[in-house]
Amino acid sequence: MSVGTGQLLEFDHSYARELPGLSVPWTAAPVPAPALLALNEALAAELGLDAEALRAPAGVALLVGSGLPDGAQPVAQAYAGHQFGAYVPRLGDGRALLLGELVDRGGRRRDLHLKGSGRTPFARGGDGKAAVGPMLREYVTGEAMHALGIPTTRALAVVATGEQVVRESLLPGAVLARVAASHLRVGTFQYAAAASEPALVRDLADHAIARHFPDVAGAERPYLEFYRRVVDAQASLVARWMLVGFVHGVMNTDNTTISGETIDYGPCAFMDAFDPATVFSSIDHRGRYAYANQPGIAQWNLARLGETLVPLIDEDTDTAVEAATEVVTAFVERYEAYWASGMAAKLGLETPDTPLVQDLLALLHAQRVDFTRSFRALSAHLRGGDVRPLFAEPDAFDAWVARWEALLPPDRGAVAAAMDRVNPVYVPRNHLVEEAVAAATAGDTAPFHRLVDAVASPFDERPGLERYAEPAPAGCGPHVTYCGT
Numbered sequence: 001m002s003v004g005t006g007q008l009l010e011f012d013h014s015y016a017r018e019l020p021g022l023s024v025p026w027t028a029a030p031v032p033a034p035a036l037l038a039l040n041e042a043l044a045a046e047l048g049l050d051a052e053a054l055r056a057p058a059g060v061a062l063l064v065g066s067g068l069p070d071g072a073q074p075v076a077q078a079y080a081g082h083q084f085g086a087y088v089p090r091l092g093d094g095r096a097l098l099l100g101e102l103v104d105r106g107g108r109r110r111d112l113h114l115k116g117s118g119r120t121p122f123a124r125g126g127d128g129k130a131a132v133g134p135m136l137r138e139y140v141t142g143e144a145m146h147a148l149g150i151p152t153t154r155a156l157a158v159v160a161t162g163e164q165v166v167r168e169s170l171l172p173g174a175v176l177a178r179v180a181a182s183h184l185r186v187g188t189f190q191y192a193a194a195a196s197e198p199a200l201v202r203d204l205a206d207h208a209i210a211r212h213f214p215d216v217a218g219a220e221r222p223y224l225e226f227y228r229r230v231v232d233a234q235a236s237l238v239a240r241w242m243l244v245g246f247v248h249g250v251m252n253t254d255n256t257t258i259s260g261e262t263i264d265y266g267p268c269a270f271m272d273a274f275d276p277a278t279v280f281s282s283i284d285h286r287g288r289y290a291y292a293n294q295p296g297i298a299q300w301n302l303a304r305l306g307e308t309l310v311p312l313i314d315e316d317t318d319t320a321v322e323a324a325t326e327v328v329t330a331f332v333e334r335y336e337a338y339w340a341s342g343m344a345a346k347l348g349l350e351t352p353d354t355p356l357v358q359d360l361l362a363l364l365h366a367q368r369v370d371f372t373r374s375f376r377a378l379s380a381h382l383r384g385g386d387v388r389p390l391f392a393e394p395d396a397f398d399a400w401v402a403r404w405e406a407l408l409p410p411d412r413g414a415v416a417a418a419m420d421r422v423n424p425v426y427v428p429r430n431h432l433v434e435e436a437v438a439a440a441t442a443g444d445t446a447p448f449h450r451l452v453d454a455v456a457s458p459f460d461e462r463p464g465l466e467r468y469a470e471p472a473p474a475g476c477g478p479h480v481t482y483c484g485t
């Protein structure tokens with residue numbers, strides 16, 4: 001079952017083996033001059049991989065998909081997806097490969113996957129490549145999310161290829177090696193459900209259950225229970241995004257995981273000034289994936305998943321649809337519960353108080369206050385700091401603070417400390433990511449590594465890192481847009 005040579009690692013291939021209809025065996029394009037730009041040593045250790053070996057030529061070769069262990073069977077995965085609401089029946093890994101699965105030190109099965117590894121049969125018009133900038137953006141954003149305690153795929157490494165890729169200009173190319181609980185997406189189920197082989201969606205659901213929710217296998221209605229668990233995982237995930245001001249940017253069904261991990265960081269960003277309408281993607285003209293729309297979009301994507309499961313849930317279609325509808329409708333209350341308890345923690349409250357939170361958010365919006373800084377300012381206020389300068393009209397803030405303080409437990413020092421454990425100082429702000437990525441594209445990765453260090457310990461304020469806690473300088477504009485591929 002397992003393959004390998006006792007070299008750097010051993011892969012398993014349960015996805016390719018159990019679901020042959022959902023992938024195509026494929027190999028990575030040769031890389032002329034691989035050069036390691038970033039290696040995630042902590043993640044390597046988690047996977048039981050030796051960082052020094054990964055830095056050596058054989059390790060770097062592995063990280064771009066050449067020099068794989070004997071018997072490795074990399075595949076391009078098939079999936080469909082709704083992109084900005086429009087159904088595309090065949091998307092798939094156009095420029096990516098699943099190298100195989102590893103069992104990490106904690107016994108968890110993790111995918112090792114490449115992005116930018118060359119054209120595959122799913123490539124359509126694309127060149128199969130990736131540029132250094134967007135791959136480093138995925139690396140730093142994923143590390144920030146992980147450090148914030150938000151489920152996410154993570155970069156293991158970014159390797160420059162030595163090639164130029166053609167975008168609006170010529171850019172240095174790169175391959176990202178990333179690790180995920182799996183790459184099962186809502187779009188994978190859409191693809192399986194549309195296939196001519198009716199057993200495929202059942203096989204896929206069984207695979208997903210075994211991998212992510214093994215305890216539901218024994219439930220009375222396992223597929224319905226599976227659906228409920230995915231809905232719950234996504235409700236929790238999107239609530240966590242909202243609590244840190246994160247905008248994913250491309251919440252297509254192919255970018256919505258079954259595991260509940262954040263995936264495919266493209267034109268995403270953390271907002272500075274609070275504005276529910278914040279959009280970062282330059283191609284999202286209508287604001288479909290704006291900050292405030294994210295919970296509704298997640299629920300819409302989960303409804304698409306539910307449609308694929310209907311035949312598995314019950315022989316009687318009406319019964320199945322009714323049961324699935326009940327589950328997806330409950331997304332709203334699940335999401336709201338996660339969000340309300342998260343907001344209570346951010347404000348140091350023992351019980352959620354939605355009107356209080358809504359009034360704070362309205363104040364932040366009206367006065368265009370920085371979202372991340374405002375919560376740290378509140379804990380600073382409890383310690384006697386003067387945070388009124390953050391607000392253009394501090395009187396309204398004073399009135400809100402009086403209401404808030406009346407609800408707090410008496411030990412203000414303890415409240416402030418608890419708030420600081422959930423409210424980050426450092427998030428990968430857009431202008432910092434752009435700066436780091438631009439420097440790396442020009443050959444200097446030092447700013448990128450400094451930014452990764454800052455966001456990897458987001459809650460501990462450290463001297464010398466002041467600029468990483470600041471919003472974009474005036475003139476930078478709140479809605480910097482870019483395309484993330």
Ligand code: AMP
Nearest residue numbers: 091092093094095123126127128129264
């Ligand atoms: P993404 O926007 O990265 O989630 O990708 C959406 C779809 O476009 C997936 O099927 C990708 O594999 C494909 N794709 C994106 N960029 C490229 C590229 N440069 N070459 C080939 N396929 C691509």
Ligand code: MG
Nearest residue numbers: 254255263264
């Ligand atoms: Mg994608």
